[in-house]
Amino acid sequence: NKLAEVLKLYPREQSHSAPVSRDVSRKFYYSGDLNLFTFWCKYLDSLGTPDDRLFLEQSELKGYYPSYHYEKKTSARKQPVYTADDPQRQPSVSYSFARKFWNENYDIKFQNKKCGLCGTCNRLRCGTKSQTLQN
Secondary structure, eight states: OHHHHHHTTSOOOOOSSSOGGGSOTTEEEEETTOOHHHHHHHIIIIISOHHHHHHHHHHHHHTOOHHHHHHTTOTTSOOOOOOSSSOOOOOSSOHHHHHHHHHHHOEEEEEOOOOOOOHHHHHHHHHHHHHHHHO
């Protein structure tokens, strides 16, 4: 499935709480600056049809992604005007369908990098802070 392939286009990150060897293959951790909308656009651009790329171009120009904005309940936002010369294009896979597929088949998490300290480093760090306060 091409929707599954798009997940491979972005580097997975290691879980903060579990090593890679313990991660289940359905669990995907990605950088916190990504989201499902990013994956959907990448799918349309890289793995979709030529019409999907035209849909993306039109959506970028108009600042409106029909299936995404409808899903996000921002459809109250002023919708762009389409004409016979520039009809509204539709993606081959809607954002709703892609989101549902990823949520049902994968455990996708977006997280910012966390820095875990071992007990020794934590004690040294706390000791340094308390010494600084005393001086």
